[in-house]
Amino acid sequence: MSTYCKFETALDILVGKWKPVILLRLFANGTMRFSELQRAIPDITKKMLTQQLRELEYHDIVHREIYQQIPPKVEYSITEYGQRMTPLLQAMNDWGEGHIEHLNELYGEDPTTESPERS
């Protein structure tokens, strides 16, 4: 294990097409049912929603509460441990906001200006 840097670890946990949105919704709304999340994030599929939630659950960021009943009911929320990354998320959010402005200063606000393509 490399000794010089653990910030890739933080990255790994946040990376995933839908993790940011999911986390933001849960941080904002508190507890949410599976279907509520689906409605809040219209373009996500059940498969992706499940998968990303499971990964967050594995990392103890998200808690999954199952109500044994029919029809099923499952609620998701940020764990107590998960709350601890609020400052980090806030820091990233602030930096991101500042960076958007910075890019605008550099390249102008013309929306046709694209960032460089990969490959």
Add this chain to the structure above:
Amino acid sequence: MSTYCKFETALDILVGKWKPVILLRLFANGTMRFSELQRAIPDITKKMLTQQLRELEYHDIVHREIYQQIPPKVEYSITEYGQRMTPLLQAMNDWGEGHIEHLNELYGEDPTTESPERS
């Protein structure tokens, strides 16, 4: 543009297989030549090194200094603006470090314990 969250922006800039290592090397060593970076990151190909550096350059995180001479010499460094994300990187690093310990407490330190597979 969504108003609720800009932290995906921060994520975008850091995401890329080699960006963390590249940034860390540049932050640690200051100015580095292309070949130095290559040697410092043995498994990276020229293509990827170039590509990731260009993306960071576009975002004004990395500066590219070209010396018009033969043989060519190009030096990379963190821009002044780029320095501003030091606290963020530090925060992510610290959080990541703490998180590794947290996972160990949850699942034990057994290296055979794997995180859940995707798909």
Add this chain to the structure above:
DNA sequence: CAGTATCCTGCCGGATACTG
């Protein structure tokens, strides 16, 4: 309602060869 199970595709990143 809250998921799995399959199948499929785009594109990220690797390998290799060529160039000013």
Add this chain to the structure above:
DNA sequence: CAGTATCCGGCAGGATACTG
């Protein structure tokens, strides 16, 4: 030395159908 130019495989993520 510091890159491009091509080609290619693997896998993250999408579409769709089925289930307790």
